[in-house]
Amino acid sequence: MMPRLRLGHTKSRGGCLRCKQRRVKCDENRPCSACLRHGIDCSLVTDNSGPSLSEQNAPQTPLPSATATPSQPSLSPLPLSPDPNISTLTLSDSPGSLPSDPFPYFAKYILPQPPHTTLTASIPDLELLHHYTTSTYLTLAPSATSGHKLWQITIPQLSFSHVFLLHQILAISAFHLAYLVPSKRQQYSLCASHHQSIAIQGVRAALASISADNCHAIFPTSSLLFVGALAASMTCPDEVGNPSKQTPTFDDLIDTFLLVKGIRSVLNSSVATLASGPLAGFFQPPPAHTPDTPQPHSPILGRLSAQMQSLASKLLPSPSLTQEQIVIIQAEIAHFIEMTAFAAGAVPESPQNQVMVSWPIFMTDGFLEMVRERNEAAMAVMAYYCVVMHAAAEDYWFVGGWAESVVREIDAGMDEGGRWREDSAWALGWVRGRVALG
Numbered sequence: 001m002m003p004r005l006r007l008g009h010t011k012s013r014g015g016c017l018r019c020k021q022r023r024v025k026c027d028e029n030r031p032c033s034a035c036l037r038h039g040i041d042c043s044l045v046t047d048n049s050g051p052s053l054s055e056q057n058a059p060q061t062p063l064p065s066a067t068a069t070p071s072q073p074s075l076s077p078l079p080l081s082p083d084p085n086i087s088t089l090t091l092s093d094s095p096g097s098l099p100s101d102p103f104p105y106f107a108k109y110i111l112p113q114p115p116h117t118t119l120t121a122s123i124p125d126l127e128l129l130h131h132y133t134t135s136t137y138l139t140l141a142p143s144a145t146s147g148h149k150l151w152q153i154t155i156p157q158l159s160f161s162h163v164f165l166l167h168q169i170l171a172i173s174a175f176h177l178a179y180l181v182p183s184k185r186q187q188y189s190l191c192a193s194h195h196q197s198i199a200i201q202g203v204r205a206a207l208a209s210i211s212a213d214n215c216h217a218i219f220p221t222s223s224l225l226f227v228g229a230l231a232a233s234m235t236c237p238d239e240v241g242n243p244s245k246q247t248p249t250f251d252d253l254i255d256t257f258l259l260v261k262g263i264r265s266v267l268n269s270s271v272a273t274l275a276s277g278p279l280a281g282f283f284q285p286p287p288a289h290t291p292d293t294p295q296p297h298s299p300i301l302g303r304l305s306a307q308m309q310s311l312a313s314k315l316l317p318s319p320s321l322t323q324e325q326i327v328i329i330q331a332e333i334a335h336f337i338e339m340t341a342f343a344a345g346a347v348p349e350s351p352q353n354q355v356m357v358s359w360p361i362f363m364t365d366g367f368l369e370m371v372r373e374r375n376e377a378a379m380a381v382m383a384y385y386c387v388v389m390h391a392a393a394e395d396y397w398f399v400g401g402w403a404e405s406v407v408r409e410i411d412a413g414m415d416e417g418g419r420w421r422e423d424s425a426w427a428l429g430w431v432r433g434r435v436a437l438g
Helices: 017-022 033-038 053-057 104-109 123-134 147-159 163-180 182-207 215-235 250-259 261-275 299-313 323-346 351-362 365-372 376-392 402-413 421-431
Strands: none
Touching: 017 033, 123 147, 123 163, 147 163, 147 215, 163 182, 163 215, 182 215, 182 261, 215 250, 215 261, 215 351, 250 261, 250 365, 250 402, 261 351, 299 323, 299 351, 299 376, 299 421, 323 351, 323 365, 323 376, 351 376, 365 376, 376 402, 376 421, 402 421
């Protein structure tokens, strides 16, 4: 394409420095009209010697365009906020836009800016990050643990190098605000769903190539996805954008279990790297108990272990189960009981929280498949897991409402008078407060 000819214009190199920087024609008055209009000092007055030869002959570097051309996309990151109507801070194209600048001493500190320069991060996203680092992180770990520092400081630092983790942090913060501020539930839940969707896309790609570099970000992202999936069922909007406190279903819980399989993948491949990296605090062994130290005891988990052992005793003989299925369920029950014992020693103040988070991560694929097929023996085990969720809801805001809804559905799906019905009925009675602790 031929360049446009500019008729009636004589090229001059005698203009002031500010007009040269802005690439506009200077009338070369002393001071020039443009500097007078913007209320700033004109170099034609402050520098009576005029521009030097080096300045006159230096090549002019154009300011960046306000919009990128199709062949050269902008390198600036997109705003994290999903709302295009959110206001962002805008810098004017000149140091002063008032007819008379009452603060001229600011001018020397202002660099030339392209028109309509905006912050890449929106104010609502900064609000979410602030809320996470001052409030939400406290809800993700038991009190007085090293986990607080990891969730508040270390993990946000990691997120600046792995944007999928940053999006999931913002999602959890938005879900938390949706829980805390019912009047803004729609606004926050939509924002949370947006960020979580982006996070899932990013971590899914990262899981395909787990490495020593990204495993430290994949692990907390997958953990927060578990939190987000539970929180979403209470606060997420419906298909037309209307907020509603949905009743969690059994299928929702299974979907959540499938989502956290990413945690198991990164643990299986990178646990040694994780244990020696920035998140090493999550992998420290529990304090050893001396002979004089009373062994921790959790009445809830102790009662559950007894119920699970009773369930295991009913597996043989069981004409409705194959030998392979019996082996799978026996192994899962043994793993569940082992995990409750470990949690009671590792986090004696709230062992049910540890079990609620950890058991789905290490659930075997064979057992998960039996659950998806609605095998009643596997469903009975799931009913006992709902008792754990019910206990954890006292500490975790994102678990409320799950236990009773899911165990009620499990109990309703059992054969009347079947050998597994008494297990689901016991769990439902516990959740509804009809079973005494003893």
